[in-house]
Amino acid sequence: xxxxxxxxxxxxxxxxxxxxxxxxxxxxxxxxxxxxxxxxxxxxxxxxxxxxxxxxxxxxxxxxxxxxxxxxxxxxxxxxxxxxxxxxxxxxxxxxxxxxxxxxxxxxxxxxxxxxxxxxxxxxxxxxxxxxxxxxxxxxxxxxxxxxxxxxxxxxxxxxxxxxxxxxxxxxxxxxxxxxxxxxxxxxxxxxxxxxxxxxxxxxxxxxxxxxxxxxxxxxxxxxxxxxxxx
Amino acid sequence: xxxxxxxxxxxxxxxxxxxxxxxxxxxxxxxxxxxxxxxxxxxxxxxxxxxxxxxxxxxxxxxxxxxxxxxxxxxxxxxxxxxxxxxxxxxxxxxxxxxxxxxxxxxxxxxxxxxxxxxxxxxxxxxxxxxxxxxxxxxxxxxxxxxxxxxxxxxxxxxxxxxxxxxxxxxxxxxxxxxxxxxxxxxxxxxxxxxxxxxxxxxxxxxxxxxxxxxxxxxxxxxxxxxxxxxxxxxxxxxxxxxxxxxxxxxxxxxxxxxxxxxxxxxxxxxxxxxxxxxxxxxxxxxxxxxxxxxxxxxxxxxxxxxxxxxxxxxxxxxxxxxxxxxxxxxxxxxxxxxxxxxxxxxxxxxxxxxxxxxxxxxxxxxxxxxxxxxxx
Numbered sequence: 001x002x003x004x005x006x007x008x009x010x011x012x013x014x015x016x017x018x019x020x021x022x023x024x025x026x027x028x029x030x031x032x033x034x035x036x037x038x039x040x041x042x043x044x045x046x047x048x049x050x051x052x053x054x055x056x057x058x059x060x061x062x063x064x065x066x067x068x069x070x071x072x073x074x075x076x077x078x079x080x081x082x083x084x085x086x087x088x089x090x091x092x093x094x095x096x097x098x099x100x101x102x103x104x105x106x107x108x109x110x111x112x113x114x115x116x117x118x119x120x121x122x123x124x125x126x127x128x129x130x131x132x133x134x135x136x137x138x139x140x141x142x143x144x145x146x147x148x149x150x151x152x153x154x155x156x157x158x159x160x161x162x163x164x165x166x167x168x169x170x171x172x173x174x175x176x177x178x179x180x181x182x183x184x185x186x187x188x189x190x191x192x193x194x195x196x197x198x199x200x201x202x203x204x205x206x207x208x209x210x211x212x213x214x215x216x217x218x219x220x221x222x223x224x225x226x227x228x229x230x231x
Numbered sequence: 232x233x234x235x236x237x238x239x240x241x242x243x244x245x246x247x248x249x250x251x252x253x254x255x256x257x258x259x260x261x262x263x264x265x266x267x268x269x270x271x272x273x274x275x276x277x278x279x280x281x282x283x284x285x286x287x288x289x290x291x292x293x294x295x296x297x298x299x300x301x302x303x304x305x306x307x308x309x310x311x312x313x314x315x316x317x318x319x320x321x322x323x324x325x326x327x328x329x330x331x332x333x334x335x336x337x338x339x340x341x342x343x344x345x346x347x348x349x350x351x352x353x354x355x356x357x358x359x360x361x362x363x364x365x366x367x368x369x370x371x372x373x374x375x376x377x378x379x380x381x382x383x384x385x386x387x388x389x390x391x392x393x394x395x396x397x398x399x400x401x402x403x404x405x406x407x408x409x410x411x412x413x414x415x416x417x418x419x420x421x422x423x424x425x426x427x428x429x430x431x432x433x434x435x436x437x438x439x440x441x442x443x444x445x446x447x448x449x450x451x452x453x454x455x456x457x458x459x460x461x462x463x464x465x466x467x468x469x470x471x472x473x474x475x476x477x478x479x480x481x482x483x484x485x486x487x488x489x490x491x492x493x494x495x496x497x498x499x500x501x502x503x504x505x506x507x508x509x510x511x512x513x514x515x516x517x518x519x520x521x522x523x524x525x526x527x528x529x530x531x532x533x534x535x536x537x538x539x540x541x542x543x544x545x546x547x548x549x550x551x552x553x554x555x556x557x558x559x560x561x562x563x564x565x566x567x568x569x570x571x572x573x574x575x576x577x578x579x580x581x582x583x584x585x586x587x588x589x590x591x592x593x594x595x596x597x598x599x600x601x602x603x604x605x606x607x608x
Contacts, residue, residue: 015542026502030449
């Protein structure tokens, strides 16, 4: 069966997955305003120490990103060859992103050794543990749900956040490049994601698993933002 | 529960239609710059005509109760008024602070003593009242009920409500969130008769379900009236200050709409649609008429893309609207659309109607599913 035929075949299932993911995203995004640091950001009351904490805490999760994606890739069997190569390419594209966070941290007035030595917060620990555990299972297609949420942050929120942070704290571009870069580039990632979804969703169970993983990751990501510096 | 049907509908639009060029004669002139912002708003909302219950001299023969009562009288003419035991009303701002609008409408309607309910919110108050009326009949409390939605917002847009307040800037303009609504909202009323059986002749609409959800757990107030705004954006009720004159000077009695917050609500409104699709209440393919209280063009490209990918985009040719000619009449809007559709001659038995009423106030989304029954003779 060619890829085109398969996409037509599973069209209804893919739509159902998109619908489930969209609801997870909408619930996640709209509930973010209840997280203190995001509430301060959206009401124009962000402090420099908030931004530094955000960078310091995000870095400990981002540094793991390409590692769990690679692990998931290695567990995709021969049935999912094409998907595996998408995962590998994605892992390569993002594997040094955490360095931008470190540069931004210093540019925003933080000390490099602080961001390098910080531990994962309670939420990051839970998120990371879940991602590695899921990525370690055979054919971990649910990871697509996790990637949807994390890519969605870059696609939909990173750019407005970077602009708001710059405006509120009077920082230069060099202090927000991680968020600005993701805002500018993750659109392509999401197109690739649509392609990956069409490849992966061949039955209702997979559709449900992808949405379920998205729901879990969305909650754990919010926990990570709620637990800044709680290690 | 007893099946319920919309068996009659009516509308009351005061005066002759007012075109864009004549609007300012009714809502009054603040400054040339304010009117420039108005033209910009009209280009975006694409409204060409509306009705005003206010006269150019600022006087009026109408109240919001009278507008609603006129629509109620029109539906009563199509039934035996003795069957009607319940009246639910919906509006954004009542004539009086106390008592509720339903009392005012009842007083003007010619109905004998009945049960009433006054539902006050913004646009979605229409669906709250619709659901209250439908459930009253479905539960067997009453054989027939009337729901009426009405707005008389033009009176709040007159210069006297702005001049001399802190909101008015030195150059004669208002902040965008205050000016926007002056050029968006207008007046009118509409009513539906809801009964425990279809009309003996012609078409009726079976009410299959009504769903309404508030998202105030995650949105701050977005369309407001009655609050004094602090420099940090906090809202204090007008009544908690030094008195009404102080509150008025601070602009508390002006309607405001935070447009950016409104756009942040769009995905949440669409998420509700998707939830109802997953629950099997909405089948996007089976919807013949989509009556939506926002226009297809107001959806940004990304929202259309999102809906399409999720199998939730209803083709634009099935959207039914009258907003361009009748204006945005808030809590009356969905009943105006239902009335126009019922009179259009385009309905056929078996067709499915989906109504959608979003409210920006503090984020509410309401949907209703109706099915056309009866015969076209």
